[in-house]
Amino acid sequence: MRRQVWFWAIAGTLCTLAAARGTAIRPGFDTTLLPHSDEAWSDLTPLGFTLDFFGTSYTRLYVNTNGNVTFKDPSYVFVPFNLTTKLGIPMLAPFFADVDTRAASSGVVRYGSGTVDGRNAFGASWIDVGYFFKHADKLNSFQLVLIDRSDRHPGDVDVEFNYDRNVWESGDWSTGSANGLGGLSARVGYTNGTGEAGTLFELAGSGVAGAFLDGNPTGLIHQSLNSTVAGRYVFSIGQEPLATIPAPAALVLGGIGAALVRGLRRRRML
Numbered sequence: 355m356r357r358q359v360w361f362w363a364i365a366g367t368l369c370t371l372a373a374a375r376g377t378a379i380r381p382g383f384d385t386t387l388l389p390h391s392d393e394a395w396s397d398l399t400p401l402g403f404t405l406d407f408f409g410t411s412y413t414r415l416y417v418n419t420n421g422n423v424t425f426k427d428p429s430y431v432f433v434p435f436n437l438t439t440k441l442g443i444p445m446l447a448p449f450f451a452d453v454d455t456r457a458a459s460s461g462v463v464r465y466g467s468g469t470v471d472g473r474n475a476f477g478a479s480w481i482d483v484g485y486f487f488k489h490a491d492k493l494n495s496f497q498l499v500l501i502d503r504s505d506r507h508p509g510d511v512d513v514e515f516n517y518d519r520n521v522w523e524s525g526d527w528s529t530g531s532a533n534g535l536g537g538l539s540a541r542v543g544y545t546n547g548t549g550e551a552g553t554l555f556e557l558a559g560s561g562v563a564g565a566f567l568d569g570n571p572t573g574l575i576h577q578s579l580n581s582t583v584a585g586r587y588v589f590s591i592g593q594e595p596l597a598t599i600p601a602p603a604a605l606v607l608g609g610i611g612a613a614l615v616r617g618l619r620r621r622r623m624l
Contacts, residue, residue, distance in 0.1 A: 377388035378585030383477025389616025395428035406509025440549030449539035457490035486525030510592030
């Protein structure tokens, strides 16, 4: 009898954990997809509202394969660079890393419009995506959601980075990487491209091998920011931004540089 009680208690706990897993990922935002690909990006896509991104207003953006969205121009850069330097590319990056969805068992990048709590929203989801070169032995799931908050002030937007699984952090092309681990690891944050204080943010752990992985207590699925939901990080961009935690100087590992951002193309066998 006692064994049965313990069995059902453990089973109930596991079911509760399973149900809780993935609650940070919002449903929907999947009407359009990027086909299985390595470096790819969407057409210039309407948000459905206006984002005042530190003094510049945007109504459209590009969704890029490698875990980010950009304004002005798409990005095909595959090695994550330091978001706190002057890059010239406005970017929101929930998981800037070398995503490769060409494996048949990898998911693809999906995006589209929707609503959150009755407010207009736009989201992009990288669900069960692999890493370069055509690997699908480890699959990550994460999401970006932009929520119109013009009710506070014209151009205000809440930005959500949502995470369900992060088990790889780099691609084969990243120096020192092996089996999706180590090397020049993923970066999380945003920048308006100017490098000016107050217009950028990089989450502590960016560029640090292992920091964002599920098996680490600092993994993205275990933490949150400005949210009570584990795996959800909320940033308010506009006139009254939410407080954020600046990345320690020790975690700023140096940028790849604007020349890489604008001109680097992968010279490798596809």
